[in-house]
Amino acid sequence: MSQPPPPTPAVTVENLTKVFKAGLGKKAFIAVRELSLQVQPGEVYGLIGPNGSGKSTTMKAILGLLSPTRGKTTVFGKSSTEVASRREVGFLPENPYFYKHLNGLETLHFYGRLCSMSGKDLQDRAREMLALTGLEDASDRRVAGYSKGMLQRLGLAQALLHRPRLIVLDEPTAGVDPAGSRKIRDLILGFKEQGITVLVTSHLLEQMQEVCDRVGIMAHGQMMREGRVDELIAVENHTELVLEDASPELLTEINRLISQDKRAKLLHQGHPRTTLERLFLEATEDPKN
Numbered sequence: 627m628s629q630p631p632p633p634t635p636a637v638t639v640e641n642l643t644k645v646f647k648a649g650l651g652k653k654a655f656i657a658v659r660e661l662s663l664q665v666q667p668g669e670v671y672g673l674i675g676p677n678g679s680g681k682s683t684t685m686k687a688i689l690g691l692l693s694p695t696r697g698k699t700t701v702f703g704k705s706s707t708e709v710a711s712r713r714e715v716g717f718l719p720e721n722p723y724f725y726k727h728l729n730g731l732e733t734l735h736f737y738g739r740l741c742s743m744s745g746k747d748l749q750d751r752a753r754e755m756l757a758l759t760g761l762e763d764a765s766d767r768r769v770a771g772y773s774k775g776m777l778q779r780l781g782l783a784q785a786l787l788h789r790p791r792l793i794v795l796d797e798p799t800a801g802v803d804p805a806g807s808r809k810i811r812d813l814i815l816g817f818k819e820q821g822i823t824v825l826v827t828s829h830l831l832e833q834m835q836e837v838c839d840r841v842g843i844m845a846h847g848q849m850m851r852e853g854r855v856d857e858l859i860a861v862e863n864h865t866e867l868v869l870e871d872a873s874p875e876l877l878t879e880i881n882r883l884i885s886q887d888k889r890a891k892l893l894h895q896g897h898p899r900t901t902l903e904r905l906f907l908e909a910t911e912d913p914k915n
């Protein structure tokens with residue numbers, strides 16, 4: 627029996643190189659060098675790397691916002707150079723800009739009309755997206771008064787408005803406090819449940835670890851490591867054992883057995899630590915929520 631053909635990848639980047647030309651007498655700068663990656667439909671793929679490593683340049687090439695010097699990128703099988711490749715893509719830029727005098731609902735109506743949405747479909751979808759991103763109560767407030775976290779969530783609502791199959795998020799939690807970041811993280815996990823493909827960059831590695839299926843680690847415009855998050859972070863020859871209410875006798879017995887083993891070595895014993903993020907959230911949690 628013949629195998630069904632593999633699904634068309636949501637994103638492909640093939641040998642992408644981007645050289646920025648400098649002014650007269652200055653050296654050209656290679657922002658991305660021979661980069662290749664694929665994102666499969668339904669996957670959450672994270673691009674991580676230090677400032678200036680080429681993440682935004684890669685995303686812009688995928689979105690057709692800049693032309694590669696060499697190599698090519700596709701979205702659902704269509705070259706990023708074709709306008710049609712962007713129809714099913716939602717984009718949240720690093721610092722989304724909105725007209726300050728519009729309120730949240732008017733902002734979504736404005737963007738919806740840019741995507742040829744109109745009438746009841748746009749009205750209903752805008753309300754639905756405001757509810758999804760927790761901005762229902764702020765829908766008639768001017769965007770000028772929105773906090774950084776609210777602006778990012780409005781950006782997400784805008785990116786999702788036209789029901790894209792892929793959303794591209796550039797630093798979606800930059801400048802947002804931990805509770806707001808967590809809301810955005812939960813929204814990303816919700817997209818995944820709906821089968822929406824997500825390509826995201828962030829410096830918050832712990833959050834990337836929580837939401838991404840696979841990550842690519844970039845440095846100096848190149849891919850340094852890539853793989854499934856669980857495989858990349860597993861320390862293969864270590865075993866973790868977390869016990870609750872273990873008696874001193876039990877611990878002594880475990881230690882005795884380990885000391886008798888010819889190969890195993892106890893590297894650490896003690897109380898597991900929570901993360902600073904979790905501690906912060908617990909300490910600042912609003913009891914009403």
Ligand SMILES: Nc1ncnc2c1ncn2[C@@H]1O[C@H](COP(=O)(O)OP(=O)(O)OP(=O)(O)O)[C@@H](O)[C@H]1O
Pocket residue numbers: 646655656657675676677678679680681682683684
């Ligand atoms: N239009 C441009 N002209 C010249 N150089 C550029 C241009 N855009 C980006 N660069 C340079 O290319 C390199 C990669 O930039 P890019 O914005 O892709 O990095 P990044 O990984 O997204 O960084 P950050 O995490 O700070 O957003 C940087 O050194 C940047 O200065």
